[in-house]
Amino acid sequence: xxxxxxxxxxxxxxxxxxxxxxxxxxxxxxxxxxxxxxxxxxxxxxxxxxxxxxxxxxxxxxxxxxxxxxxxxxxxxxxxxxxxxxxxxxxxxxxxxxxxxxxxxxxxxxxx
Amino acid sequence: xxxxxxxxxxxxxxxxxxxxxxxxxxxxxxxxxxxxxxxxxxxxxxxxxxxxxxxxxxxxxxxxxxxxxxxxxxxxxxxxxxxxxxxxxxxxxxxxxxxxxxxxxxxxxxxxxx
Numbered sequence: 001x002x003x004x005x006x007x008x009x010x011x012x013x014x015x016x017x018x019x020x021x022x023x024x025x026x027x028x029x030x031x032x033x034x035x036x037x038x039x040x041x042x043x044x045x046x047x048x049x050x051x052x053x054x055x056x057x058x059x060x061x062x063x064x065x066x067x068x069x070x071x072x073x074x075x076x077x078x079x080x081x082x083x084x085x086x087x088x089x090x091x092x093x094x095x096x097x098x099x100x101x102x103x104x105x106x107x108x109x110x111x112x
Numbered sequence: 113x114x115x116x117x118x119x120x121x122x123x124x125x126x127x128x129x130x131x132x133x134x135x136x137x138x139x140x141x142x143x144x145x146x147x148x149x150x151x152x153x154x155x156x157x158x159x160x161x162x163x164x165x166x167x168x169x170x171x172x173x174x175x176x177x178x179x180x181x182x183x184x185x186x187x188x189x190x191x192x193x194x195x196x197x198x199x200x201x202x203x204x205x206x207x208x209x210x211x212x213x214x215x216x217x218x219x220x221x222x223x224x225x226x
């Protein structure tokens with residue numbers, strides 16, 4: 001079955017430090033990859049997406065992600081985090097179906 | 113206008129009540145979605161409407177009844193819910209159905225069933 005794995009349920013980090021949130025998916029066939037952010041009591045906001053082309057994708061708020069087909073990964077990175085980046089981050093994958101499959105989420109907690 | 117607007121933001125209802133959640137978008141999107149999200153869990157797809165027709169129903173109990181009156185509106189009618197149905201209900205829209213298009217999410221309705 002198709003699945004999305006976010007191994008880290010929580011990632012604590014100090015302000016201005018770099019961060020990487022990991023995402024792996026289960027298939028190497030054509031996929032569409034997304035990262036969404038959810039602030040408390042809010043809906044989801046798209047950070048970035050990979051549909052095709054360059055494997056390094058830049059998104060909003062200084063985030064970027066790299067698509068690695070051989071490792072079936074789409075890790076999210078930011079070189080220097082801010083307190084306001086504290087939120088839940090969801091990786092999502094579209095597998096040529098009409099459904100978006102979400103990972104279980106990673107809680108990024110940024111400390112001053 | 114790049115917003116998906118959901119009303120109400122919060123709803124408390126008894127198990128015998130009938131209520132409706134509303135979702136509206138004016139981006140000209142032709143696909144609209146309902147998701148259910150429990151605390152500390154990812155969103156789970158409930159329904160997909162494409163060009164105002166129901167295209168996906170993820171085996172959701174009949175106490176949840178979606179309705180798409182026109183291309184801008186999506187409702188979710190609730191009747192005889194159970195306490196375990198308490199969750200954040202998210203509406204989303206995208207230009208068309210298909211997983212290569214970005215979904216825009218509303219802020220959700222926090223539903224509590226008592």
